Amino acid sequence: MEMLRQKLSLLPEKPGVYLMKDSSGKIIYVGKAKVLKNRVRSYFTGSHDGKTQKMIGNIADFEYMVTDSEVEALVLECNLIKKHNPKFNVLLRDDKSYPYLTITEETHPRIMVTRQIKPGNGKYFGPYPNATAAREAARLLNRLFPFRKCRQIPHRPCLYFHLEQCLGPCCQSIPPQSYEEMRKEVTKFLKGGQEKIVQLLEEKMLSASDSLRFELAQEYRDLINSLKALAEKQNITLTDFTDRDVLGYATSADLMCVQIFYLRQGKLLARDSFVFPYYAEAEDAFISFVAQFYSEHPVWPQEILLPPCDTEALGRLFPVGVPKRGQKRDLVELATTNAQTTIHDEVSLEAKRAEEIKQALATLAELLNLPDVSLIEAFDISNTAGTNPVAGMVQFLHGKPNRTGYRKFGIQPMETSDDTASLRQVVERRYARLLAEAAPFPDLILVDGGKGQIRAACQALDKLALTLPVAGLVKDDRHRTAGLLNMEGDLLPLPHNSPLFHLLERIQDEVHRFAITFHRQQRAKKMILSALDGIPGIGPRRRQLLLRHFQSVEAIRLAGLPELLAAGLPQNTAQAVYDFFRQQQAAAVQSEVPAESPPG
Numbered sequence: 001m002e003m004l005r006q007k008l009s010l011l012p013e014k015p016g017v018y019l020m021k022d023s024s025g026k027i028i029y030v031g032k033a034k035v036l037k038n039r040v041r042s043y044f045t046g047s048h049d050g051k052t053q054k055m056i057g058n059i060a061d062f063e064y065m066v067t068d069s070e071v072e073a074l075v076l077e078c079n080l081i082k083k084h085n086p087k088f089n090v091l092l093r094d095d096k097s098y099p100y101l102t103i104t105e106e107t108h109p110r111i112m113v114t115r116q117i118k119p120g121n122g123k124y125f126g127p128y129p130n131a132t133a134a135r136e137a138a139r140l141l142n143r144l145f146p147f148r149k150c151r152q153i154p155h156r157p158c159l160y161f162h163l164e165q166c167l168g169p170c171c172q173s174i175p176p177q178s179y180e181e182m183r184k185e186v187t188k189f190l191k192g193g194q195e196k197i198v199q200l201l202e203e204k205m206l207s208a209s210d211s212l213r214f215e216l217a218q219e220y221r222d223l224i225n226s227l228k229a230l231a232e233k234q235n236i237t238l239t240d241f242t243d244r245d246v247l248g249y250a251t252s253a254d255l256m257c258v259q260i261f262y263l264r265q266g267k268l269l270a271r272d273s274f275v276f277p278y279y280a281e282a283e284d285a286f287i288s289f290v291a292q293f294y295s296e297h298p299v300w301p302q303e304i305l306l307p308p309c310d311t312e313a314l315g316r317l318f319p320v321g322v323p324k325r326g327q328k329r330d331l332v333e334l335a336t337t338n339a340q341t342t343i344h345d346e347v348s349l350e351a352k353r354a355e356e357i358k359q360a361l362a363t364l365a366e367l368l369n370l371p372d373v374s375l376i377e378a379f380d381i382s383n384t385a386g387t388n389p390v391a392g393m394v395q396f397l398h399g400k401p402n403r404t405g406y407r408k409f410g411i412q413p414m415e416t417s418d419d420t421a422s423l424r425q426v427v428e429r430r431y432a433r434l435l436a437e438a439a440p441f442p443d444l445i446l447v448d449g450g451k452g453q454i455r456a457a458c459q460a461l462d463k464l465a466l467t468l469p470v471a472g473l474v475k476d477d478r479h480r481t482a483g484l485l486n487m488e489g490d491l492l493p494l495p496h497n498s499p500l501f502h503l504l505e506r507i508q509d510e511v512h513r514f515a516i517t518f519h520r521q522q523r524a525k526k527m528i529l530s531a532l533d534g535i536p537g538i539g540p541r542r543r544q545l546l547l548r549h550f551q552s553v554e555a556i557r558l559a560g561l562p563e564l565l566a567a568g569l570p571q572n573t574a575q576a577v578y579d580f581f582r583q584q585q586a587a588a589v590q591s592e593v594p595a596e597s598p599p600g
Contacts, residue, residue, distance in 0.1 A: 392515030
């Protein structure tokens with residue numbers, strides 16, 4: 001404490017970022033401050049609520065970084081949170097990406113939906129709240145503007161050309177300025193230029209009708225109706241056709257909920273809800289969320305509306321504003337009301353879930369004659385017809401997934417290779433390691449299977465001279481949780497509507513998901529390794545690059561040269577990959593052509 005007092009006395013009266021550390025030196029919280037001296041000292045003086053006190057009780061040391069402005073402090077805070085993942089900060093996970101519309105940067109561009117932003121690959125619009133909204137917008141734009149529709153340019157005109165929905169690069173030369181004009185028109189349209197588009201379509205409809213091209217005229221009429229319906233079907237709209245996000249937030253004792261309404265072209269398309277624990281002041285936690293959320297998205301809406309808060313720093317980074325009156329303020333209040341409803345429901349559900357988990361664990365301990373089952377580790381083996389065998393282990397602490405305790409295992413070669421032998425190997429490896437590390441053991445081991453799997457796990461434990469309880473989760477013929485076996489192989493009573501059944505079902509589903517995901521990853525790596533083996537210029541790093549970009553070997557096989565270049569391959573390597581698969585296709589077609597019969 002004496003060291004902390006001395007460091008507190010040296011704090012400057014300047015903006016900056018502070019990093020709180022625990023006794024092991026690990027960073028547990030990152031915060032920003034207009035005045036470092038005032039903010040950091042506030043943690044060590046006066047009284048605090050329970051959640052803040054929980055964080056303060058873990059602080060053993062701190063360090064700080066001075067910045068020239070609060071804006072720099074906000075940016076630095078975001079970067080340090082991403083780098084260190086502090087325990088007590090609002091953390092935005094990367095498991096959710098948003099779709100964008102893009103006009104590709106190709107000789108003959110296309111309108112596409114993508115979740116990956118790559119500078120130089122095209123012009124991006126968005127983000128859209130979900131894939132359905134993005135695809136609907138792309139479908140409409142593709143009907144309105146004659147961009148290329150085909151993945152690869154064919155050798156003759158297709159239906160899109162005859163419907164005047166494609167300029168036809170397959171049959172004629174297209175000047176670059178034609179595409180540039182269309183890009184400008186798309187930008188105008190997405191910024192509210194629907195009225196001009198409707199007028200243009202009405203002119204084309206009348207022209208097509210006068211030329212007796214009634215099918216084309218009907219297509220224009222349908223497009224006009226689609227645009228008018230889009231403008232009329234939204235209940236919540238603003239008439240300025242602006243893309244904007246509207247945010248509101250609410251808190252409970254430990255949780256914060258942030259609601260985001262997505263308005264595109266003035267119309268409410270969808271909403272998102274984020275619920276997370278927070279430990280700072282509510283406004284600071286909200287501002288930190290906003291900064292992290294929009295720093296993850298390289299394309300922002302034209303306007304971001306927030307409830308009353310200090311937007312001085314945010315406003316220099318993002319197009320944020322706090323509406324004082326009118327419909328915009330009503331929308332912010334609506335988002336806030338939705339956040340309050342969500343947080344109330346979340347707190348009520350969490351209390352109910354906690355009670356059910358407590359009841360389920362008590363029943364499980366009673367059924368297995370165990371004093372406690374707070375820490376459970378569950379194993380599952382995954383393979384395809386015996387190939388690429390792997391194992392997954394999940395850890396549940398107090399009835400909830402503890403993902404830092406999850407483990408993956410590649411199965412090492414054995415004389416006898418089956419699921420029970422694999423399980424025996426994995427259990428032995430897992431608990432031999434815990435022995436070596438003097439780490440705590442679980443209160444219960446669950447294996448996916450019946451008597452054979454229980455016996456294999458017990459044999460592995462016996463080899464290590466360990467006595468740990470093991471139980472088996474058996475499945476029915478539909479591969480669903482059916483029951484629980486104890487170490488003696490007895491099937492224990494387990495009503496399917498009980499909290500215990502639901503808990504065990506969650507554990508079994510989670511370990512199966514974790515194991516099979518790992519198995520698919522390993523299998524995909526081997527597939528791409530064999531599929532790309534021998535192509536000049538393709539080594540391990542570029543194989544990984546292609547797999548990350550295209551997600552499958554089949555997508556690589558079908559990719560055109562521009563797409564391979566867009567994935568990050570140099571010109572000669574992209575050409576080699578393209579030629580390799582075209583030669584494969586040609587060979588496959590040739591092998592299917594029957595040989596001509598000899599004369600006579």
